[in-house]
Amino acid sequence: MLNVALPKGRLGEKVYSMLSESGYSCREMEEDSRKLTFENKERGVRYFWVKPSDVGIYVERGAADVGVLGKDILVEYMPDVYELLDLGIGKCRMCVAAKKDFRDNTEKTLRVATKFPKTAMDYYSGIDRDIDIIKLNGSIEIAPLLGLADVIVDIVETGKTLKENNLEVKKEIMDISARFICNKVSYQFKNEEVKKMENALKQRIVQ
Amino acid sequence: MTENKLKELFELYGYRKYRMNRFETYDFYSENKNFLKTSNLITFTDLDGRLMAMKPDITLSIMRNAGSEDEKVYYMDTVYRAGDNHYREVAQAGVERIGQIDDYAEAEVISMAVRALKCISSDYSLRVSDSDFVSSLLDELNIDEPLQKEILSLFSRKNCDGLKKLRSENRISGDICSVLTDVLDIYLPIKEGIEKIRGMEFGEKIQKTVEHMSKVCEILDSFGVLDKIYLDFSMAAGMTYYSGVIFRGAVPEVPMNILSGGRYDTLPQKMGKDSGAIGFALDLDLIENYMKTEKEYDYDVILVYTDKTDKKKLASMQTEMMEKGKTVFCIREETYEKVKERIKAKEETICAK
Numbered sequence: 001m002l003n004v005a006l007p008k009g010r011l012g013e014k015v016y017s018m019l020s021e022s023g024y025s026c027r028e029m030e031e032d033s034r035k036l037t038f039e040n041k042e043r044g045v046r047y048f049w050v051k052p053s054d055v056g057i058y059v060e061r062g063a064a065d066v067g068v069l070g071k072d073i074l075v076e077y078m079p080d081v082y083e084l085l086d087l088g089i090g091k092c093r094m095c096v097a098a099k100k101d102f103r104d105n106t107e108k109t110l111r112v113a114t115k116f117p118k119t120a121m122d123y124y125s126g127i128d129r130d131i132d133i134i135k136l137n138g139s140i141e142i143a144p145l146l147g148l149a150d151v152i153v154d155i156v157e158t159g160k161t162l163k164e165n166n167l168e169v170k171k172e173i174m175d176i177s178a179r180f181i182c183n184k185v186s187y188q189f190k191n192e193e194v195k196k197m198e199n200a201l202k203q204r205i206v207q
Numbered sequence: 208m209t210e211n212k213l214k215e216l217f218e219l220y221g222y223r224k225y226r227m228n229r230f231e232t233y234d235f236y237s238e239n240k241n242f243l244k245t246s247n248l249i250t251f252t253d254l255d256g257r258l259m260a261m262k263p264d265i266t267l268s269i270m271r272n273a274g275s276e277d278e279k280v281y282y283m284d285t286v287y288r289a290g291d292n293h294y295r296e297v298a299q300a301g302v303e304r305i306g307q308i309d310d311y312a313e314a315e316v317i318s319m320a321v322r323a324l325k326c327i328s329s330d331y332s333l334r335v336s337d338s339d340f341v342s343s344l345l346d347e348l349n350i351d352e353p354l355q356k357e358i359l360s361l362f363s364r365k366n367c368d369g370l371k372k373l374r375s376e377n378r379i380s381g382d383i384c385s386v387l388t389d390v391l392d393i394y395l396p397i398k399e400g401i402e403k404i405r406g407m408e409f410g411e412k413i414q415k416t417v418e419h420m421s422k423v424c425e426i427l428d429s430f431g432v433l434d435k436i437y438l439d440f441s442m443a444a445g446m447t448y449y450s451g452v453i454f455r456g457a458v459p460e461v462p463m464n465i466l467s468g469g470r471y472d473t474l475p476q477k478m479g480k481d482s483g484a485i486g487f488a489l490d491l492d493l494i495e496n497y498m499k500t501e502k503e504y505d506y507d508v509i510l511v512y513t514d515k516t517d518k519k520k521l522a523s524m525q526t527e528m529m530e531k532g533k534t535v536f537c538i539r540e541e542t543y544e545k546v547k548e549r550i551k552a553k554e555e556t557i558c559a560k
Binding site: 060061062063080081082083084085086182183184185186187188189191 | 330332334364365366367368369372394437441457459461462463464
């Protein structure tokens with residue numbers, strides 16, 4: 001039995017449909033139900049929905065053998081797992097954004113608002129810029145508007161939210177997409193099942 | 208008890224127990240910090256003013272105190288390490304072998320690692336890699352230092368798509384990308400794995416490493432432990448500690464590696480000893496946390512007595528039971544009434560009149 005952690009939301013649903021097209025379907029999942037775990041005994045698979053930022057923890061600690069999560073979360077939390085596939089979906093970019101007229105004053109510590117403190121810290125220490133991290137849990141875009149921060153580090157999909165708030169991308173840090181990850185011990189003891197699912201997903205990736 | 212089984216195993220192989228101080232001077236660790244997996248130490252000032260540290264590692268202490276002639280020691284001890292923003296006490300069991308490490312000595316230690324895993328679970332796997340193989344490969348492909356680091360980090364996550372991305376950014380050639388992908392993709396029983404890399408026609412230095420691995424493999428076969436050993440180069444990443452063979456052991460019940468070890472000749476050499484070294488350690492806390500089965504009962508017998516009970520009779524009753532090897536929990540009736548929801552006896556609860 002392969003335990004699969006899927007991230008709640010659009011990305012998880014997309015991945016489920018990729019898996020279900022490959023024969024890993026689970027009728028219970030498609031019904032309106034209050035259950036938390038869903039099993040397809042014949043195909044030897046059990047799904048459960050978790051908060052996207054928790055997928056890495058579930059897989060690292062072996063509660064799930066495999067899972068799907070965005071590269072943004074993988075980089076931020078660095079779970080000790082195998083990163084077997086780039087699924088090529090959920091694409092977006094990790095960016096530095098600021099007000100259109102923003103100019104970086106290098107004499108001052110830069111105030112950075114973000115949901116991704118580690119990513120922001122790594123990026124700025126890579127370019128030797130001293131920063132003050134302001135960790136927020138949502139509505140990051142408002143921080144520069146209210147003068148809480150000079151810039152934000154956040155994921156940008158279409159850039160529409162930025163534009164509507166008179167912000168723009170100043171620098172792209174990295175490309176983000178969904179990854180298929182695997183627990184390092186499950187990879188050994190359930191190797192055949194993991195490989196099978198990996199190959200099934202590989203077939204569904206649109207280049 | 209896992210610990211007793213391990214102790215027995217290590218002694219069968221002719222290892223003697225090594226017991227050491229809980230503290231070392233801070234200087235000792237700062238001189239050897241390249242060999243530590245962590246830079247976080249619990250430090251304190253000793254009464255004579257020296258700065259001391261709680262030991263974060265056992266290998267270093269053994270290495271300093273042991274002779275350079277064939278030394279075979281094992282330990283069961285605690286180390287202090289940082290994790291999740293707190294210091295933790297970690298119980299470890301392991302072995303260190305110092306001296307002339309030839310093919311046989313290497314195979315002997317690996318066979319002991321396999322049998323240690325067998326003490327813990329009926330199913331297990333030991334993954335073997337070689338840090339010389341991976342570093343020679345990267346050198347042979349003429350990959351510069353910063354890129355080597357990036358590739359090693361992709362290796363540790365088995366991230367083949369990351370290699371493809373380097374290719375699409377033109378940072379490595381198509382040929383290099385496919386060689387690296389083939390090597391990273393290997394997760395095979397060791398014999399098959401060695402055959403596969405033999406077929407890949409590498410340079411002289413790598414061939415030598417492969418021949419060495421193949422010889423060790425033959426000896427392991429005679430030790431009768433070959434069937435669950437796998438070749439896997441994904442764990443070669445960034446280990447300055449190890450030179451040569453690296454291995455990691457796991458059992459299906461525990462979601463992380465419980466055993467890790469390898470060859471670390473650079474450490475005795477740095478300490479001015481003309482010898483090699485190899486060893487491994489098991490994380491006993493991790494094993495205990497995941498392997499422990501729920502206890503169905505607390506004691507064999509609960510013996511309840513009151514003020515009216517004949518104490519002489521009670522004492523001989525208890526003694527008789529204990530002599531039969533039964534665990535006896537003797538308790539006054541009033542107290543028993545308060546705690547009886549929490550405690551459970553296997554056989555019976557006897558009320559002594």
